[in-house]
Amino acid sequence: MDYDVVIVGAGPAGAASARGLINEGLKVLIVERKKLPRYKICSGIIFKEAQDITEKYFGEIPESVYVTPKLLKGVRFWADNENFTDWSFQKERNGAPNVWRSAYDYWLIENSGAEVKDCCSLKGFYDYGDYLRVECTDGAHGKTIHITSKYLISAEGCKSTIRALLEPSFEKGLKWFIAYQNYYEGNSDLDPYFYHGFLEPHYGEVYAWYSTKDGLQVFGTAVRKGSKIYPCLQRYSEMLKERFGLKSGRLVRKVSCLGNDMCSTGNFYLGKGNVLLVGEAAGFLHAFGEGISCALSTGLLAAEAIHKSITAGGSALDFYSKLTAVERRQTKVSWRLGSKIAGRDLMPQ
Numbered sequence: 001m002d003y004d005v006v007i008v009g010a011g012p013a014g015a016a017s018a019r020g021l022i023n024e025g026l027k028v029l030i031v032e033r034k035k036l037p038r039y040k041i042c043s044g045i046i047f048k049e050a051q052d053i054t055e056k057y058f059g060e061i062p063e064s065v066y067v068t069p070k071l072l073k074g075v076r077f078w079a080d081n082e083n084f085t086d087w088s089f090q091k092e093r094n095g096a097p098n099v100w101r102s103a104y105d106y107w108l109i110e111n112s113g114a115e116v117k118d119c120c121s122l123k124g125f126y127d128y129g130d131y132l133r134v135e136c137t138d139g140a141h142g143k144t145i146h147i148t149s150k151y152l153i154s155a156e157g158c159k160s161t162i163r164a165l166l167e168p169s170f171e172k173g174l175k176w177f178i179a180y181q182n183y184y185e186g187n188s189d190l191d192p193y194f195y196h197g198f199l200e201p202h203y204g205e206v207y208a209w210y211s212t213k214d215g216l217q218v219f220g221t222a223v224r225k226g227s228k229i230y231p232c233l234q235r236y237s238e239m240l241k242e243r244f245g246l247k248s249g250r251l252v253r254k255v256s257c258l259g260n261d262m263c264s265t266g267n268f269y270l271g272k273g274n275v276l277l278v279g280e281a282a283g284f285l286h287a288f289g290e291g292i293s294c295a296l297s298t299g300l301l302a303a304e305a306i307h308k309s310i311t312a313g314g315s316a317l318d319f320y321s322k323l324t325a326v327e328r329r330q331t332k333v334s335w336r337l338g339s340k341i342a343g344r345d346l347m348p349q
């Protein structure tokens with residue numbers, strides 16, 4: 001066997017899985033399809049639980065990872081253009097770290113202790129019962145390589161090739177959402193020490209958001225796949241200009257991504273045989289798109305489950321299923337709370 005565990009995906013779920021497995025003395029490879037450090041669409045706010053796990057397993061977040069403003073005071077939820085409620089980040093900490101995900105994720109990966117292969121994309125795998133043979137496309141020339149391991153972890157984010165291969169019918173039943181995010185030079189009257197959420201559905205069926213990072217105005221919105229996102233974004237941008245004096249200069253980046261409804265419906269997929277799914281691949285994402293904490297925690301739980309299976313015998317998937325019971329419950333509770341705050345379903349079917 002080449003490795004005890006192959007992890008696919010170098011986000012926080014992959015890094016935490018690796019850290020946990022390395023702590024147990026296992027031989028681990030992370031494969032990542034992009035060149036590292038890779039860009040990740042995100043607001044880059046490290047909520048308290050994510051901060052706690054990061055410090056415990058990886059150490060203090062280095063200065064190089066932060067942006068300006070460094071620590072955010074809270075989330076400001078706007079019920080309409082005039083009325084808001086603040087949720088403080090400062091009850092137990094000085095504030096929530098505001099980071100670039102490329103830098104934070106890369107730092108996690110470098111500190112995971114695992115061997116890492118970037119520009120390497122998983123294409124398929126064969127399960128021979130007592131071992132797995134993973135097929136990847138490696139490097140710029142797309143050479144096919146094979147790696148053998150006892151366990152495989154999908155930390156691929158919401159679009160998981162492994163999940164689609166394991167359970168095509170499950171995949172077919174998923175509902176998808178699309179998110180857009182713009183990065184403009186410029187300024188506005190919105191308090192840069194807050195992450196702002198605009199809850200009125202005409203700015204986005206999920207919600208619309210705004211934050212400041214290194215002088216860039218980062219804002220976006222999300223709707224059901226198939227709905228028209230452009231009119232929502234247009235209305236939202238106009239409102240930011242008229243009500244909050246948004247002056248947008250040069251457009252630095254414009255990105256989009258998909259998300260699915262596994263999290264909001266509680267339709268988690270934890271794996272099959274010796275293949276486990278962690279983070280967003282398994283459906284772990286809290287309301288309003290907070291996903292770093294559950295990516296880290298489920299990565300560590302998968303590592304614990306694999307270690308238990310090796311040392312005590314029994315199925316890693318059974319252990320993982322038991323270990324994630326609390327995390328699954330918390331995810332469902334977070335979406336119920338999110339809907340209560342928004343006064344509506346945040347991921348309408």
Ligand SMILES: Cc1cc2nc3c(=O)[nH]c(=O)nc-3n(C[C@H](O)[C@H](O)[C@H](O)COP(=O)(O)OP(=O)(O)OC[C@H]3O[C@@H](n4cnc5c(N)ncnc54)[C@H](O)[C@@H]3O)c2cc1C
Binds near residue numbers: 031042045181290
């Ligand atoms: C607009 C937006 C804003 C957000 N803001 C926040 C925030 O402020 N705070 C927060 O906590 N959460 C936020 N989130 C959620 C957070 O980004 C995710 O929940 C989190 O990144 C999930 O981590 P992960 O490790 O599961 O997956 P990811 O971080 O998505 O990592 C998956 C990795 O797997 C790689 N990969 C995928 N398929 C393959 C393959 N076949 N072969 C090899 N590699 C593969 C990908 O390239 C990627 O690097 C936000 C999300 C969005 C969309």
